[in-house]
Amino acid sequence: MQALKEQLAARFRLDPDICSVSAVENPNQLPSLTDGFDLLLLIVTRSLDRSDYIHHYSREGVHIQEKWVHPDQLEQWIMGDSRNLIQWLLKGEILLDRDTYLEALRHKVLEFPFELRGHKLMVEFSRFLRTYLQSKEYLLDEHLLDAYNNILEALQHWARIVIIEEGHHPEITVWRQIRSLNPGVYKLYEELTTSRETVKQRVQLVLLACEFSVMSKMERCCVPLLHILESREEPWSAAELQRLPALRDISADLPLLLNKLVKKSLIREVAMTNDVELELELRYTL
Incomplete structure (x- = not known):
């Protein structure tokens, strides 16, 4: 799984619209966290045209779900009632984080201002x-x-x-x-x-x-x-x-x-x- 995540991260680095990517693995005992997929990728994009987009695919036998979201939309979700999103932010592995955007957002969530x-x-x-x-x-x-x-x-x-x-x-x-x-x-x-x-x-x-x-x-x-x-x-x-x-x-x-x-x-x-x-x-x- 780690090798697969590194391959995906390398591909995402080539896309200038992507500012951050977090990977959440299916913890087995709580499959609803990733909607039943083996791997969920939260992809933060600066492009409004590509936000609010979902992509499902299989790679090397791993079922993957990509959720694309704009930073403004992501921060709206945090303010609302999205417990899954909070868990994605806190438990996900950050694969890509230009300008440490996702890391700063994670600290904000942890501090719970x-x-x-x-x-x-x-x-x-x-x-x-x-x-x-x-x-x-x-x-x-x-x-x-x-x-x-x-x-x-x-x-x-x-x-x-x-x-x-x-x-x-x-x-x-x-x-x-x-x-x-x-x-x-x-x-x-x-x-x-x-x-x-x-x-x-x-x-x-x-x-x-x-x-x-x-x-x-x-x-x-x-x-x-x-x-x-x-x-x-x-x-x-x-x-x-x-x-x-x-x-x-x-x-x-x-x-x-x-x-x-x-x-x-x-x-x-x-x-x-x-x-x-x-x-x-x-x-x-x-």
Whole structure:
């Protein structure tokens, strides 16, 4: 495998558009990390025309996947919810790295700076909120399996919030990671998945725990959004907020999040007149 990687690296060095290449081998016990391929190559290219491109091939009996990405896109993925990408950066072998771009990016990920941590907390909380509320609704309608599926997903987002608060990146195997960091959250996972109580009782237990433990984290998890709202005196419209690159990763859940922040009195909803007769536009501010 090492000889093959050296051959590939030599070929990539001849391409001036390629600035960095990282190689991730299939660790067998976690084939999903490389989408089942023997070798995954993350290729960072300066060419926009060649970015967001996937190439599958076999060489010397090794099944290889190439993922081509532009630096801007790569950094957007890091800010979002891409646990596989974090693992590629941290565990991959750097085969080519012009201007030490990939090495610097790896150090940034390892340091987990405040801005990145805050953004990921906001992303995880917005997704927690959606699945938590959906579970409550399904439970009221007696759709017990749907309520179970959603509260399990909400619990996973809760675990990731705890991991980020501890200064770590959530891994793919989140429950193995959370077991030592927060036994209480892991215990809830066990109660939900293995308890002899009815499905309804198990869901109710976790919903109650979420209500008391995670909803209290709302203000702390929404710091990036709150900072944007206080960045100007004029209230923001929902459309303005959705267009901001800093909120791109939560755009689908932003209306729900704004509504919940208003109800918790963490932000204010302001009704403003506009050009449409008898219509008041709702805007948001601190």
